[in-house]
Amino acid sequence: MIQLYWKNATDRVIGAAHGITADELSAAEPAVKEAHAAVMEQIRSGTLGYAKLPTRRDYRDEVMKLVDRYRPGATDVVVLGIGGSALGNIALHTALNKVTHNYLGGRKGQPVRLWVLDNVDPTLVGDTLKFLRRRLKTTVFNVISKSGETAETAAQFMIVRGLLRKRLGAGYAERIVATTDAAKGTLHEIAAAEGYTKLAVPDDVGGRFSVLSPVGLFSAAMTGIDIDELLAGAAGMKRHVETTPWRDNPACILAAIKSLAFAVKGKHTHVMMPYSNRLLGLADWYRQLWAESLGKQFSRDGREVFVGPTPVRALGTTDQHSQVQLYREGPNDKLVVFLEVLGHERK
Numbered sequence: 001m002i003q004l005y006w007k008n009a010t011d012r013v014i015g016a017a018h019g020i021t022a023d024e025l026s027a028a029e030p031a032v033k034e035a036h037a038a039v040m041e042q043i044r045s046g047t048l049g050y051a052k053l054p055t056r057r058d059y060r061d062e063v064m065k066l067v068d069r070y071r072p073g074a075t076d077v078v079v080l081g082i083g084g085s086a087l088g089n090i091a092l093h094t095a096l097n098k099v100t101h102n103y104l105g106g107r108k109g110q111p112v113r114l115w116v117l118d119n120v121d122p123t124l125v126g127d128t129l130k131f132l133r134r135r136l137k138t139t140v141f142n143v144i145s146k147s148g149e150t151a152e153t154a155a156q157f158m159i160v161r162g163l164l165r166k167r168l169g170a171g172y173a174e175r176i177v178a179t180t181d182a183a184k185g186t187l188h189e190i191a192a193a194e195g196y197t198k199l200a201v202p203d204d205v206g207g208r209f210s211v212l213s214p215v216g217l218f219s220a221a222m223t224g225i226d227i228d229e230l231l232a233g234a235a236g237m238k239r240h241v242e243t244t245p246w247r248d249n250p251a252c253i254l255a256a257i258k259s260l261a262f263a264v265k266g267k268h269t270h271v272m273m274p275y276s277n278r279l280l281g282l283a284d285w286y287r288q289l290w291a292e293s294l295g296k297q298f299s300r301d302g303r304e305v306f307v308g309p310t311p312v313r314a315l316g317t318t319d320q321h322s323q324v325q326l327y328r329e330g331p332n333d334k335l336v337v338f339l340e341v342l343g344h345e346r347k
Contacts, residue, residue: 004250049204053212054235081144084207086118094281148187274339275316283313
């Protein structure tokens with residue numbers, strides 16, 4: 001279970017000029033409770049799509065059916081996607097698979113390696129495809145785009161499709177899994193016309209929140225992650241944040257601390273700093289979740305506000321020797337969230 005220790009952000013530790021006071025936290029209570037109640041109402045009404053994902057058995061079953069089909073003969077899986085179609089996948093892979101995962105695979109019966117092409121850098125794409133050229137018959141290309149019109153992903157897909165057609169001939173379509181809209185869109189139409197296997201991108205889930213849908217579950221399960229345990233853990237945390245009183249609720253209290261730090265204490269930069277290399281992908285994904293959710297030109301009532309804390313990711317102890325001097329001696333405008341793993345596999 002995730003635990004949150006937040007007392008180091010209070011005035012008792014760092015003083016009232018920069019720390020959150022008891023009165024400030026109490027003053028935030030009505031807004032926090034109102035926000036929590038609003039989210040709960042969306043969950044109860046079924047309008048908050050990502051909240052349903054931990055218990056969507058149909059998505060889990062569709063994914064595992066394909067994994068059972070592809071994984072026994074696979075050496076590699078390549079994700080063609082960007083943003084919400086890549087960062088969550090990377091976060092799961094780096095957090096839950098071994099650091100050496102991609103060094104151990106490459107042959108049938110060994111771990112299926114994961115490559116995520118989330119940029120159109122010619123060297124990244126070209127070198128990866130060159131590396132995989134001898135294993136195209138055992139590589140699964142998972143192209144992820146709800147519409148199929150994401151420019152970067154579409155460009156990658158056309159390159160990969162051309163390579164597969166040239167090298168594999170008529171059977172090339174067997175190597176492509178298209179994760180896209182279930183009923184419409186450019187990629188849906190191409191997949192139907194050319195006979196690709198399809199997985200659904202949920203209609204009611206934004207891309208950055210889609211990791212527990214087929215968008216993230218397929219690559220995770222292909223590389224050996226137990227998605228049943230993953231979904232059970234997510235469901236457990238969902239129950240926890242739905243039912244726990246706000247002062248003991250990690251979601252509510254972290255939201256309150258971050259909001260007060262930004263709006264009251266002038267902390268406009270929010271750093272996430274894991275002390276585990278395996279959680280660096282999580283910090284990268286956090287930047288997207290934070291920036292796309294809170295960076296706003298307009299307020300809810302239509303006023304132009306240009307508001308939002310700037311998310312930064314750092315890695316301990318690496319960035320103690322590259323960034324911490326700025327954090328300690330530069331402008332005191334940062335809130336830092338440290339991530340600690342209590343039980344590493346290796347001591």
